[in-house]
Amino acid sequence: MGADRALPEACLMTLWFVFALMTVAAIFAVLWPLGRGGRAERQDTENQGSEVAVYKDQLAEIERDLAIGLIAAPEAEAARVEIGRRLLAAAGSETAPAPRSNLKWRRAAAVLALVGLPLVAIAVYMPLGSPRLQDFPLAQRDRAPGMAQSLENLVVQVEQHLEKNPTDGRGWNVLAPVLERLGRYDDAVRAYRNSLTYNGESAERRSDLGEALTATAGGVVTAEAKTEFERAHALNAEDPKANYFLGLAAEQDGRKDDAANIWRALLAKAPADAPWRPLVQSSLARVGGGSTAPALSDETMAAAKDMNEGDRGAMIRGMVERLANRLKQNGDDVDGWLRLVRAYLVMGDRDKAMGASTDARQAVANDAERLRQLNEGLKNLGLDG
């Protein structure tokens, strides 16, 4: 895409030509007064204001005011005397400065304009500007081939449509999972909520919303998410997603037996070819197999590192990655940042941990309270700014 947008050579030439024209105009502005004839200069010098001229005008003004009757004769007289005094003083001290033309300095100024101006302009512009990028107004982009097909563009089109027709429940239904896949969990949550509002209650939609909420929390089944799963469960006790996440919630709460029971029941009722079977089985193995810590806790991370099992390691890395992505989009979450830093530390990736803590500081820099919390948390983790 970047290649499409680089300027063709002809356009680049035009741009440099425009720059050159502008530079010439700027130089001309400096050279013009230097090159004007002596007569124009003398005229300027003669026309310039002076103290004496102002006082003379003021004297005339007093006469006018007196004629209209704005001031009385004695006052006019007093004012005349005072201004007269000032006029005399000014006329005495005012030695009209004779204009002198100084050819040497004029030449220096001309050289400054001819050489200095373009040099400064280029020296400042080159590191800052992007002369190779062409304009990209929206009207032009809709017609750009290739762009129209991209997933993001489609999403934007659907979003724009929904902005105008917010009650289109089907649209929200289509949009929500796509947003979730794109990692825009917050938007996905909103889309699922709208879908619920306009399509009505269903266990599936409730548990989808719960899943999105869990994703925004970086894989933790929050109280809010849990409520959604419970509602889904109430609507349909068989809903596999609700059951799975209720189990996960129990695991994260430390109730590993409850988790195991829920998952066992889920597996018992599951069709043999259900695509989520392996996931539930491995989860069950996790709680059954002894490592019962909440997701993304130090122990889980350590366990994952020791065992180095392909599946679990990938899952945890995926979770960490998702958390990192989410924080990149919305950096307000201090706890999230701390969780991320800790995850990197446990995974033994100190560089990434340092990088994440720097990002975190930048992200919450505008909020003193959050910054303080973050710094304390980082100190506890043994990372000092």
Place this chain on the structure above:
Amino acid sequence: MIAESGHYALVLALGLALIQSFVPLIGARLRDPALMNVARSAALAQLLFVGASFTALVMLHVTSDFSVANVYENSHSMKPLIYKITGVWGNHEGSMLLWVSILALFGGLVAIFGNNLPLSLRAHVLAVQAWIASAFYLFILMTSNPFLRIANPPIEGRDLNPVLQDIGLAVHPPMLYLGYVGFSISFSFAIAALIEGGIDAAWARWVRPWTLVAWIFLTLGIAMGSYWAYYELGWGGWWFWDPVENASLMPWLAGTALLHSALVMEKRNALKVWTILLSILTFSLSLLGTFLVRSGVITSVHAFANDPTRGVFILLILCLFIGGSLSLFAGRATALKQGGLFAPISREGALVLNNLLLTVACAVVLFGTLYPLAMEVLADFKMSVGAPFYNLSFVPLFALLLLAVPFGPMLAWKRGDLLGVTQRLLAAGVAGLVAVAIAWGWARGGSALAPLAIGLGIFVIAGAVTDLAERTGLFRLPFAATLHRARGLPRSAWGTAFAHAGLGVALIGIVCETTWNSEYIATMKQNDVAHVAGYDLKLDGLFQRQGPNFREMIAEFNVSRNGEALSTMTPSKRSFTTRGSSTTEAALLTRGASQLYISLGDVTAEGAVAVRIYHKPFVLLIWWGPVLMAFGGMLSLSDRRLRVGAPKPARAKQRLQPAE
């Protein structure tokens, strides 16, 4: 091409400003008219290039070119056109570009209309303007560049902060900046005078109108901002003593003082050194305001410390210009010739008193603004200085000032007669006392000071009227003669009267609003009726509507008084999807100068809505006052006459003689 050309134009403006900073100064030293004239053409070219740069940014916003980072971060393709344009200065980078554009505009105006200035003065003034301009061009290019690009542009922008998506943004910042930056002219004139080592009558004649222009815009800008906050933030408050507001109030106070001292200087050739100092201080406060607002130091000292590039840069500019100009002042002020003498009781004396009170009031606000910051830096202790502090410090000072206002214009130049003026103001005083009595009898509850303050407001207004009556000879001369005199009266005299009356009007509005406003906060269901200050407001229902880039929930209220239906009011709450935030659009019903104000809170699960209803008596006077002041300023500005303060001869009769 537009983006890069705009960027390059800004760079060229920097180059021109650098040349304009030095060449004219050398020219003035060598008395070479050609070198001095470089200032004029360079200033005009600068205006051209900055104008082009600003236009380019506007075009990029209008066409939603998200390959420009500034557009991506602050615009949205669905935004209405007007907000696409106003959004240009609704963000840091764009607003700084507007700042320099206005600076260049003022420089260009001096270049165009400065033909009757002494050549060397014009050269110096424009060179100083160019110093300021260079500093800010560098600031923009290095730390806040609005033309930075994104190689792979996103398809949609992040939208403008919804609170700013209002017509207020179209008017308020440009007005305010015209005011802030306008004071740079008097600053440049002051520095030029210090460099040249003398102030002459031409200097004074020039500075006052420029100061007046800046003052008019600043007055309107502040009033507009206050009204905007009043209807947009949904709390019905119009002034919060917030650091950002103080940042605009301080230059206003100093600028008002400057306006009055420049008057003395123009008419009487006195107070020269003080006027120079005030010019420097006023613009320094404008710069300080820019620093406070733009560096993020207000939100939090820590945020500032975390991303210090911008803040430190502005702080550097601040120190350079304020420190530099004050040291120059300290070194050169003694060399300035002292001007005309005057007795303590005289128009000049009154203006000195005015200056004294205004600068002390300004210092109080400065203290209140900076003290919390200092505490946060030094003691790591967050505090805020609010209304109680200003009520005890700023308000008494201003009451004193207002008490003195009617006396000022009635005192004669050079030596005045306080007793005579007091006698002539007797009628105004009586009017004030009657107002106190009426307010006392009529008021229910509220502060005991409120009726007194209303009396003061009436006294100020009546004083302005008395001044006009005295000058035109109303009641003293035949009506035809009065009319003739009124026509001959300088427009500046009318301007003074209007501006001073505006103060009284605003004061009455402020007192009435703060003392007798009534509020009603409740959760209302459909068909509930609220009773506020004799009005009945019935909630007819809630419904949804789709705007261009937001959804809104509208509540419809039927307003009636004594069973007689008056109007419907429709406050709303807008939610903006892109930023995921919402704004409250208050509904206002104006009845004379009073207003009913409804703003919506959240909707509860049962479909009831939280509502805040206020009745604000005479609230509009708060803004009519400043408008009146600005109108007075414009009258005075339109007065192209020269200004001579004719002194009364020592033994002359006190009364004006009939002219015929």
